[in-house]
Amino acid sequence: MKRKSILLAALLAAFVFVLGGDVDAQQTFAVGAKLDNFKLKDTDGRERSLDELKGEKGTVLVFLSAQCPVVRGYNERIKQIAADYAGKGINFVGINSNATESLDWVKSNAAEIGYKFPVLIDTGNALADRLGASVTPEVYFLDAQNVLLYHGAIDNDKTGRAITTNYLKTAFDASLDGRKIEKTSALAFGCSIKRKGD
Amino acid sequence: MKKNLIGAFRVLVCGVLSGSLLAAGAAAQTKPRPKTSPKPKTKIIKLPPREVVSEVTQIDEAGLRAAVKPNGKPLLVNFWATWCDPCREEFPDLVKIDADYKGRIDFITVSLDDLAEINRDVPKFLAAMNAPMRAYLLKVEDEGAAIAAITKDWQGGLPFTILYNEKGEIAYFRQGKIKIDVLRGELDKLVTTASK
Incomplete structure (x- = not known):
């Protein structure tokens, strides 16, 4: 009986393996989950924590890339949204998890773009793995208690020319007004995060 | 007059030199090859002209759903864009895969470029x-709906490559x-199964 169970388990494992995929970030951090405090170094080498950087009304972790053309297309919008909501208590924190982008590159890119928020270096993509982040740009909007309210795309048009839905801003406004966020996630095409070992 | 003489001399020198070179060349060609180094037998294989895609078809979500349904063979699908560096980098490998598994699998590519780039x-x-x-x-x-139509495990990052068996299962x-190597391994499993 025990032997049969082992065999069955082995067959099941083989079946899962065969049908399994390879997205690098299978473990996802679902809406409603709470993110524990974390510490990462910024582009100046200073250790920063979520507790230190979080906003009074919420925090956006935005996964960025110096190389990704989609991020480049979004940079002005990201800067504008960050500026618009900073005064409303929502802080942005940039995260770069790309193993292919050096600290110098990320630092000079951040200066060139002119982000007014810190960009943290996710060495070994530990935070990306914890959240299940796999695309740039990709946002995680946390409330004041670090509970995930919204995850995914910023809006529905990467070119910025034909935006009809501002997913992130809609989530901000609902949260700030104390309303339910209707759309808590949205996917969009972007660049894959280049993880260590890819 | 002096100029004409110099010109005639130049023509003569060139002619002699060219003649010598031609003669040397002809001698080299007619010289019998030593028996120790026989002329290698070169088999000339005429390759058919490679069919290169010239047309890119625009599809919507319904078209995508139809395109990813296998037609009796395993189906490999690659999502890519010209703005995506890793997509471009891996493309030669994909072309090689297509050539190596020709006739045993179907292979389609889906670009996520702006519509303006279709031509x-x-x-x-x-x-x-x-x-x-x-x-x-x-x-x-709605990009999200298209991404979700492929698999719930995809968050939209490019490149993305997916292999279906002949029944349409991932x-x-x-x-x-x-x-x-991993992709070849997976393809080999499918084509071996299909041929049994």
């Missing part, structure tokens, strides 16, 4: 890659650049 950068890149796979460009209102997928 510009997309076919230009495919032609430069000598890529014969059937090519589509996806244009959708056999393998990879977000990010393919690992060629």
Whole structure:
């Protein structure tokens, strides 16, 4: 009986393996989950924590890339949204998890773009793995208690020319007004995060 | 007069030199080859002209759903864009895969470029890659719905490569650049199963 169970388990494992995929970030951090405090170094080498950087009304972790053309297309919008909501208590924190982008590159890119928020270096993509982040740009909007309210795309048009839905801003406004966020996630095409070992 | 003499001398020198070179060349050609180094037998194989995709078809979400349904063979689908560096980097490997598994699998590519590129950068890149796979460009209102239509495990990162067995079940997928040996292994499993 025990032997049969082992065999069955082995067959099941083989079946899962065969049908399994390879997205690098299978473990996802679902809406409603709470993110524990974390510490990462910024582009100046200073250790920063979520507790230190979080906003009074919420925090956006935005996964960025110096190389990704989609991020480049979004940079002005990201800067504008960050500026618009900073005064409303929502802080942005940039995260770069790309193993292919050096600290110098990320630092000079951040200066060139002119982000007014810190960009943290996710060495070994530990935070990306914890959240299940796999695309740039990709946002995680946390409330004041670090509970995930919204995850995914910023809006529905990467070119910025034909935006009809501002997913992130809609989530901000609902949260700030104390309303339910209707759309808590949205996917969009972007660049894959280049993880260590890819 | 002096100029004419110099010109005539130059023509004479050139003529003599050219004649000598031609004669030397002819001698080299007619000289019998030593028996120790026989002329290698070169078999000339005429390769058929490679069919390169020249047309990229625009599809919407319904078209995508139809395009990813296998037609009696395993189906490999690659989502890519010209703006995606790793997509471009892995493309030669994909073209090689297509050639190596020709007739045993179907292979399509789906570009996520702007629609404006359907007659510009997309076919230009495919032609430069000598890529014969059937090519589509996806244009959708809701990217999320199109991504979710493929698999719940995909968050939209490019490149994305997915392999279906002949029944349409997902056999393998990879977000990010393919690992060629892994993909070949998965393809081999399917084509072996299909041929049994």
